[in-house]
Amino acid sequence: MRFVRSVSYPRLGALAVAASTLAACSFGPNGEPPAMPQPAHYGAEAQPTQTVPAQGVTQHFVVGAQAVPEWWKLYQSDALDALVDEGLRNSPTLAATDKSLAAAREQLRAQIGSSMLPTIDAGGQATRNRALAIPEIGPNTFLYNVFVGQLQAHYTFDLFGAARLADAALAARVNVQAYQFDAARRALAANIVTAAITSAALHAQIDTTERLVTLANDQARDTQRRYALGAVSHAEQLSAQQSAASLSASLPGLKQQWLTTRHALAVLLGRTPDAAPDDLDLARLHVPDQVPVVVPSELLRSRPDIQAADAALKAAAADVGVATAQMFPSLSLSASMGQGGFSWPVALSGAGAIWSIGASLSQPLFHGGALLAQRRAAQHTYDATVSQYKQTVLAAFQNVADTLAALEHDAQALDAANVAARSAQGVFEETSGRYRLGALPISSTRSSEQQFRNAQLDEIRYTSARLTDTAALFQAMGNPPVDAAAATTATTASAAAAASSTSAANAGRSN
Template sequence: MNCLIRSGILIAPALIALAVVGCAVGPDFSEPEAPKTNSYTPTAMPEETASTPSRAGAVQRFMTGGEIPAQWWTLFHSEPLDRLIRQALADSPTLAAAQAKLRQAQENLRAEVGVVSPSVDVKLSAERQRFSFAAIGQPQVPSTTFNLYNASVGVSYTFDAGSGWRRELEAMQALVDYQSFQLEGAHLALTANIVTAAILEASLRAQMQALQEIEALQQKELGITETQFKLGGAKRTDVLAQRAQLMQVRAILLPLEKELAQTRHQLAVLAGKLPSEASLPEFTLETLELPQQLPVSLPSALVRQRPDIRAAEALLHQASAQVGVATANLYPRITLSGSYGSLANSTADLFGSTTGIWSVGGSLLQPLFHGGELTARRRAAIAAYDQATAQYRDTVLHAFQNVADTLRALDVDARTLQAQTEADAVARDTLDLTHKEFSLGAANYLSLLNAQRQYQQARISLVQSQALRYADTAALFQALGGGWWNRPAPDNAQPDEPATEGRNGSPPSPLEGEGK
């Protein structure tokens, strides 16, 4: 049906209303297509990672197309971690703020639905007036004072030729979707941050334990060196060098101690507690289990799973609807109104047979000349849509990079741990052998100090490599969206409440696809 009404032609309101029924201007939004690719990385990933007979050295297998559980952190099999995350989900002010923002968007949508519906108002009024007959050309008649009572019902409705209001509702529904995905993003970020902080705490504790063992070993070496110095078998500089080595280890421990305390404070705040009041479990690498089955979503599914991509899509939808709103502002609007009531000089006569009043009216508003304002605003809306399109594409590109980086990191992490395990074993054997040779006088003190430094570096690097496999595993679950679409809908959801989650990553959108 042709919706174009040439400006300047006056058509009866009833005929225009019939001509524009069911017509909407502007683009009809459709979901952007997923990138046409079958892989995240330019070269094929191995089906499984390398293995190492050490802590965190298990084989991890990439399960292409596997389903990610909503509570993905439970795959680390840490009951304290699961308990802490549940507490955080209940008490986090960040989530509470995101939930309130979503409720605000939902209520604004409901309010806008009321605005575009026909309005019905009841009016009751009482006035006391003094009337001068001079106003009607009879100044000789004395003025009179009287009461005036009014009771009426008024109905008004505006027909929007271009369905601009419906596009406005579509834009507001898109904002509801945006806030729902912002909430999912906050949920994912919170759980991922807690898991990462717990892994960091476990790494710091393991590094501190390793340094404490090295400190005890070097304290023992210092005792041997001091004994040899007293017996003339070592020089004073050897004793000083060993003490300096011991002090360096203690100096390294202090920053780790500070970082551990700050990580604990961070965990408390993430859980919605004050650092001084939180009762947190202690996390070690031994209390975490490395997930061995890693579900990897198909590339075509990633755009429906990542909350940041879905949020960018919702903004794109909003921008599309705003183009329709700006276009609809170029077309006429027809307002029909009517009222019926009673007007009397006393309340006793207010509903009498002779006091009835009514009115019926209609108006047509057709923009003719606004100095180019309306067309400029439409061009601005189109530019905003182009911007949203580019931002959506940028979000998708970075999301795919995020997954590719994490997959490669997991592969390299496993091989790095394998190399670090071998390096640690070699450094330990070298230190034991050098220590024996030094005790027998077959090695100088410089060789012993060098062996100690290599062993210290190897131990710390080994612990860091172990923790990195845990951290990058958590990063993979986060990069793939965290499985929020597999979370069951709450039992107390209202039928008319915009959903914040759905199966297969597709929350329902009541206005999506409308406008034809």
């Protein structure tokens, strides 16, 4: 077989050099995120340096501090730490996200290998053929065998960076998945902490409400007896019944919320609902007194949702470059060598050597406007991704502002509820003492205890809100600014470097 050279190798070398220079030029946006405003403080009002003291704890906002990775340990509860560790270890949702990320990384390795390195395939063929007779030669047909074994190689030069940019786009999308996995892991930890605190608070509310129901029923029975004796009016007797019934009606709803929360917590831990963990002791949870507040410029690097939006922006920018590069020429080389013949001895001898080598150069000329439309579509997608990035940053700022304000207001409400509960407890204790001395009726004692238990309910709610809002603020701060996609980037860089060195060697041999 003869190879007819339509393009000389020196010309191919010059074309490759020129193409490399052109590929260095940017065919699209650089993928850098847009500049975002850096507010002096997150909320509409300047954040305080600390909250008011509540239950003896003042929370200090440490501006400029880094986010805390395992922030749930600041609650100083071994039981809570064990729940979070179990959930991170056993959650099927998190495991599925992890495996999806691993699959995406392998797909990236596959694409880099197939796009940046030459392909080499081995093939063999053995056939027996029957040819029709040729009248001029004779009526008999011809029977013959063909034996062929070949190695085939193919390589496409990435003259204008289409393959390189496609690899960069896929690598950025793998980074998006890596940051999303980090966000899912942190969200799982926050959901476990919130569910555990909420379940403990609901349990405490149920206990207090059950005591209130008992007191209301006792009061209703006492009022019924007094009404039978003519000591109270019918309206007072009905009012006491109504109060007892209303309290009893609120109890099933609380129990339903409690069981629903326990079931959700069990599933978060990777358990079945019937294996829900025991409730924590709300009084043994310590609210963290030092809360980091990451400055806005660092928040862009610590929040995994913002980092994912940044990676998506880089992927969209690379897509614009790919759409542009597809409008330029493409150069491919192919070669094959092997042995062939009409019998095994001939196929294995020197006379059976076969080979071919070729080059192809193509330039898109007319595609019905498809290439230009694809480039415009990629540009519009990039513009949309820029807007999505801005919205993600603004939403992150709002998230931090809301949680900071919530913590301040939680402390104020909890402090007032704590004062009210202590005062009501004092009244109840004094009233009980006077009842034991015979100075007051039992109804006065019940009434004062009801006021105390209602104040206690408010204190439980605000304690739970302070604990869960603290968890929300830690979650809003993100992680310390590290490269969560380091493994993906390292894989991409090493594979691309290997591909580049092989491509350069192949180009040198072609020249």
